[in-house]
Amino acid sequence: MKKLITLLLAFLLLCSCSPKSSIEGITYSDGKYSMQIFAMDTVMTLTSYGKGSDEALLKASEEIFRLESMLSTEIDSSEVSSINSGGSAAVSDETLYIIQTALQISELTGGAFDISIAPVVREWGFISGDYHIPDAATLSSLLKNVDYSKISVSGNSVSLGEGMSIDLGAIAKGYAGQKCADLLKELGVESAILALGGNVQTVGAKPDGSLWKVAIQDPLDIDSTVGVLRCSDTAVVTSGGYQRYFEENGMRYHHIINPVTGFPADSGLISATVICPDGTLADALSTFLFVLGLEKSLDYYSTYGGFEAILITSDQEIIVTPGIAESFTFTASDTGYTCTVLE
Ligand code: AMP
Ligand code: MG
Numbered sequence: 001m002k003k004l005i006t007l008l009l010a011f012l013l014l015c016s017c018s019p020k021s022s023i024e025g026i027t028y029s030d031g032k033y034s035m036q037i038f039a040m041d042t043v044m045t046l047t048s049y050g051k052g053s054d055e056a057l058l059k060a061s062e063e064i065f066r067l068e069s070m071l072s073t074e075i076d077s078s079e080v081s082s083i084n085s086g087g088s089a090a091v092s093d094e095t096l097y098i099i100q101t102a103l104q105i106s107e108l109t110g111g112a113f114d115i116s117i118a119p120v121v122r123e124w125g126f127i128s129g130d131y132h133i134p135d136a137a138t139l140s141s142l143l144k145n146v147d148y149s150k151i152s153v154s155g156n157s158v159s160l161g162e163g164m165s166i167d168l169g170a171i172a173k174g175y176a177g178q179k180c181a182d183l184l185k186e187l188g189v190e191s192a193i194l195a196l197g198g199n200v201q202t203v204g205a206k207p208d209g210s211l212w213k214v215a216i217q218d219p220l221d222i223d224s225t226v227g228v229l230r231c232s233d234t235a236v237v238t239s240g241g242y243q244r245y246f247e248e249n250g251m252r253y254h255h256i257i258n259p260v261t262g263f264p265a266d267s268g269l270i271s272a273t274v275i276c277p278d279g280t281l282a283d284a285l286s287t288f289l290f291v292l293g294l295e296k297s298l299d300y301y302s303t304y305g306g307f308e309a310i311l312i313t314s315d316q317e318i319i320v321t322p323g324i325a326e327s328f329t330f331t332a333s334d335t336g337y338t339c340t341v342l343e
Contacts, residue, residue, distance in 0.1 A: 088159035113288035118167035131246035174283020177201035267293030
């Protein structure tokens, strides 16, 4: 009997100490709840601290899947697919907001950012995985239908010009990250970090009150980093040619397309990181700064502001905007990088 009671006590003790999760798929250890999902063609890691985090993470993951089913071009029943297949469709307020934000940004960037680049991205094989360099005739005929100014909005109805289609791949994850951060806060979470591929969204600061540390990847060696950014309550979004690409005849072709040439953007930037309290904007900004290149990006920064950036050039120069001078630690001088903080 005594042995049985000892065994029972040992069992109860084990149950109270071992990592546990009330929700399947969520791991728990030392106050940290974490879950990994695959959505929007991306591995996402959601991490949250404190009471209620498991429920909150589950809701956040459901939110991401909901947005994916609304925004993906690869899901036939999505709102974006219905715009593409019918040439026009009535959409939800959320889809409308994302499309309108994208159109405003297209205006501001003279079309360097253009969601109607979709058929060109598809032709390169970045959707199917059947990568190839399009022939010049195909590319020039597809480029005729890339023109954000032919996307019109009336009420909740979005219409495309003849032969056009759209893809929100450059902005949707930013919106999803922002929505999840807002949702976690509504659910009482004070400390979380959401990594949606190259989109990092932080909620509050770390549980001990110190700032989150977000490593900035070395675009020339993805297993290394070039520095660390300390931040709280913000989005940190990186666009880089190293994130999705294929190689042919010794050349690398990546997924961010210059709408003027139809070829992967070759602006001299190999990575553009944007730090901005609004995740949707941060995502769009990082994509188009990558297309614009260093000089035009800095012009855009000084004209409009509202964000900070870490821009990396192909000759290994790292340019940091003044608002994050104190928050960024450069760590890559021994791998040939130089770092300049703008004044
Ligand atoms: P991101 O990783 O956020 O920079 O977005 C890259 C994705 O956006 C690509 O996979 C394409 O689906 C899409 N895209 C590529 N080039 C552009 C562009 N110039 N403007 C808007 N979206 C683009
Ligand atoms: Mg983007």
